[in-house]
Amino acid sequence: MTIPAPQIPAWRNTLATSLAALPAGGLAILQPAQGPRAARRLARALLEEAAVLGGGQVLGLPGGDLLLTAAPGPAQRAARAIADLTGLPPDSFPLPEAEQPLLARAEAAALATPTPAWTLAALEAHVARMPLEGAARLTLFASGTGSHPVAQRLGPAPLGLDDPELEALAREALCRRLLAALTDPGMRGQLPPLRPGLRLILDLPQGGLPGGALRAGPPGDPDGPLALLPLAALATPAAFAQSTAALRAAGWAIGLLANDAAAPAELELPEITWVIPAAAAPPRHPPARLIALGRPVPAWCRAPGILHEGVA
Amino acid sequence: MNALTLPPSPLAGPDPATTPRDAMALAALARDCVNSGVERRVLHVRLSLIPNRLREPRHDRLVREALEPLLRPTRARLYELPGGDLVALSPPPGDHLEEARRGLARLLPEIPAETLLPVMRLPAEAARLLTVVEAALGLDDPGEEPPAPAPSGLPPPGAAEMDAATRALATANLAAFLRRQTIWRLAPGDARPQPLWTELRPCLPDLAAALLPGRDVSAAPWLARRFRVAAERRMLAELARPQEARALGDACLPLSLASLLETEFLRLEALLGPAGRGRVLLGVPAADQLADPAGFALLRRLAAARGWALALDEAEPELLRLFRPEALQGLQLRLRFTPSLLAGDGTARTRLDAALPAGREGVVLTGADSPAAIAWGWQRGIIRFMGRVLDGR
Structure with missing residues (x-):
């Protein structure tokens, strides 16, 4: 039996070679594996283009970070384009001066763990197996300048998947499980207990409530319990009109869930409550009814009529 | 005349x-x-x-x-x-x-x-x-709406079958499954239509029949979407070769948002260079924009920075009406003609016309299979068409 000799990871050798090959005055750009997957891929493509134009190369670090070494012109242009497109500027290291900080940074970044890729079958099994206690999440919301809870959202726990399509699929499946548990007295105990007296915000699958509608209250109250549908439900206007009419008749107000705080600026939906991530700046056309998701809660969310997660 | x-x-x-x-x-x-x-x-x-x-x-x-x-x-x-x-x-x-x-x-x-x-x-x-x-x-009569594809009665593919099909697609040769159709410019005074772009897309029903026989991939929208993305990524991988990319020319690529944010497309976009990108029109389904507005915003910035023309595709008129005019600015539009556009009273037609963007030269009317489509388009200032009525000449 032979004991393998400790190996220097391949990326260290490659980095040493590419640094040695780069003429003085070159630039290293370190693109951390941050932001959504699409933005990361876009950054990689721009770095690779700069490598071709700037006589350098792109090195993938084990944790998913990318390192470009190239002539300064193309490298700088790529860094600027990445900052403009994704809003997340990468780090620049002028060479050879900044070689030591660069190596330290690469070394630290290399420890990050890559995110696993899901197959459909694996995701389906995972979502079906998740215990309800972990699959459901109850979030409390305060209103305006207040910090005591006035509303509660019962929805699926986000899986934090890289792929928006798979995340949407998981959401659909979990919503259906939640709904089934909510209407089954035997299973209801597995869900986080709802607080009495707080307005209910309930995540629903894209098609709304299947079959017999779950009664929420008297119809026509815009501040009644809120049925939360994904924005994608709008893509089939006829089906959307049908499912929302049924929900309204059963006493639900309608909310739409978008992954971009700019979405309310694109669509005009006067009777809809928008549910969006709490971005640094308010949306361009602030909707009449708005629920901001996530913490920290930016100052603009603490305004009358806006629900946010800033619960003390 | x-x-x-x-x-x-x-x-x-x-x-x-x-x-x-x-x-x-x-x-x-x-x-x-x-x-x-x-x-x-x-x-x-x-x-x-x-x-x-x-x-x-x-x-x-x-x-x-x-x-x-x-x-x-x-x-x-x-x-x-x-x-x-x-x-x-x-x-x-x-x-x-x-x-x-x-x-x-x-x-x-x-x-x-x-x-x-x-x-x-x-x-x-x-x-x-x-x-x-x-x-x-044919403007007086909405006529028969083309029958919606009848449910095949076949079961949808299971998750494992879908995984296998997408794996097979990743290395398949799509040459026999690509479909091309010309988008024409035909204004009321023109003697003949002028070709603008060649639309290129994989024929999904044929591909599904070959890779998932006995299964209905359109049984659930998300299955269809996933299959479409896998097929498009394969097509883009084939296009993203130097020789293919040079031959692309004036092309219209109707693609899912997910495909446009994948490595294969980004490789093609780098290969084409500024001149090549300027000759391509990308179409993104409106449903994808709604499902991932953040991704679409990223794509829009990319298109603006890199010289792509971008069109919103497959938007139902009822949905179009909900967009604020400034949200559609800088976007072209691919609108599908259906006989139902001729139906409805004056109010319904006015509402639809108001939903169309003011810049009608940026609208492509697809599904123009009858003279009524051309006439309907002309009445609204639309002069770009794709359909059998122009191809069959």
Whole structure:
């Protein structure tokens, strides 16, 4: 039996070679594996283009970070384009001066763990197996300048998947499980207990409530319990009109869930409550009814009529 | 306008691409007569009524001869309608119209002249003439909506089967499954349509039948979407080779948002360079924009920075209405023509027209399979079309 000799990871050798090959005055750009997957891929493509134009190369670090070494012109242009497109500027290291900080940074970044890729079958099994206690999440919301809870959202726990399509699929499946548990007295105990007296915000699958509608209250109250549908439900206007009419008749107000705080600026939906991530700046056309998701809660969310997660 | 020439074979049927132009010109002229009070005599030659047994080459010649009195521009103007009818207009008293009418009536004694060869007066009977034109264009009747694809009755593929199919797609040769169709520019005054782009897309039903036999991938929207993305990524991988990319030229690529944010597309986009990117129109389904507005915003910034033309695709008119005008700015639009666009009362039509972006030159009307589509588009200032009515020429 032979004991393998400790190996220097391949990326260290490659980095040493590419640094040695780069003429003085070159630039290293370190693109951390941050932001959504699409933005990361876009950054990689721009770095690779700069490598071709700037006589350098792109090195993938084990944790998913990318390192470009190239002539300064193309490298700088790529860094600027990445900052403009994704809003997340990468780090620049002028060479050879900044070689030591660069190596330290690469070394630290290399420890990050890559995110696993899901197959459909694996995701389906995972979502079906998740215990309800972990699959459901109850979030409390305060209103305006207040910090005591006035509303509660019962929805699926986000899986934090890289792929928006798979995340949407998981959401659909979990919503259906939640709904089934909510209407089954035997299973209801597995869900986080709802607080009495707080307005209910309930995540629903894209098609709304299947079959017999779950009664929420008297119809026509815009501040009644809120049925939360994904924005994608709008893509089939006829089906959307049908499912929302049924929900309204059963006493639900309608909310739409978008992954971009700019979405309310694109669509005009006067009777809809928008549910969006709490971005640094308010949306361009602030909707009449708005629920901001996530913490920290930016100052603009603490305004009358806006629900946010800033619960003390 | 077809004032001087007669189709080489009047009974062989009309040219589907040019007859809407004649029909629209005729409708405009009828309205002009009403506005200005100018009088015209009209002869409607209903060649479409001639039964098949009489449609022989020798009749072609006889009909041409009978129409001869009209074929001088000083005497009359001749318009060819979709469906094959001819309309001749002349200032009063319209002796030449009468002469042609008598000749034609002698040729076809089986059909009463009042039916085969109605005569109208403008401006008094402008409404009647406009009805004739609208009927010829198919604008009066929404007609049959193409039947929705019947549910196949096949079960949807399971997750493991989908995984296997997408894996197989990643290395499949798609050459036999790619479909090309031209997008044309045809304005009301144009003699012939000009090609703008060649649309390139994988034929998903054929691919699904080959890779998932006995399964219905369209049974659930998300399955269909996933399959589509896998097929598009494979197509893009094939296009993202230096030789293929150079040959791409003026192309329209209708792609899912997910495919546009994948490595294969980004490789192609780098390979094409600024000049190549400027010749390509990308189309993104409106549903994808709604499902991932953040991803779409990223793509829009990329398109603006790198010189792509970007179109919103497959948007139902009802959805279009919900977008704020500024949200569609800088975007082109691919709108699918369906006979249902002709249905509805004036209010419904006004609502739809208001939903279309102000810059109509950026709209492509797809599914233009009938002259009615061209006429409907022209009425709204749309001059870009894709469909069988233009391809079949």
